[in-house]
Amino acid sequence: MYQYPGVRQPQALSAGTSAYRKTVPFVVALSVLFLVGCAAITGYDPTSYKTATDLKAESLTLIEKATDPPTAHREEIDQLRVNLRKAYEYEKGKEGPNHLTVQQWKILNDPQGNLLGGFLRRWEQSVNGQSQVFIEQVKGNIEKAFDQIIKLESHKVKS
């Protein structure tokens, strides 16, 4: 190999030398910091998991009452909306990349959409409540929507 005049060739690092003792831990620490520092998605959060499972149960229980006129359950509907909003804000406020979970809550809660937010709006706009058959079918969609949020959270890396 051509040796450039005046350029010192790197010396092999030998175990026990001062350079070796300084360099290896430095390289390892640098690699670890680099790898740890840029997670692709936030880690598993037991609070998020519990919130999603609790809200799933709360939502499905309320949906089952939707054969009644909405006026009979006004407070419960408002309370569920507050709890859904809290869950969304909690996820939105997390540090790190959590936009996928945030987006899922947004779709579920959207009053113009066709899942929970849309169903609550539809119920509120009715006078006599919803039909039993429709409730049974819509419950399936909303249950699956919650399951998507729960599935993603439960698969996140546990620290």
Add this chain to the structure above:
Amino acid sequence: MVTFNFDQFFETLKTGAVEIAKAEGKEFVKEATTDGKEFLDDLKDDLVRWTKLVVEKKLTKDEFKFLVNGQKDLAKMHALTQAGMASVRIDRIRVAVVDLVINAAQTIV
């Protein structure tokens, strides 16, 4: 005197990282395929049932439309879950590679 070979050290790490990525990737494809198939099967079953209920006049057309549009929203949520699962796999690879670096370093220091 023992000479430390950085090239060999990084080659070992690289091989290990590739093996980890391969295993995680294979597992992800398997999971995503099964999950996607289950989702489509569910969707098909729902559409068949709802169509039947409309014909029997147990569901109104407006309710049917809400349910079908709900499936569209659900498909978006499913896609977000899949994207999230891919990110989780990347993080798992990252954690495994960190362990690999630490273990490899422990053997030489």
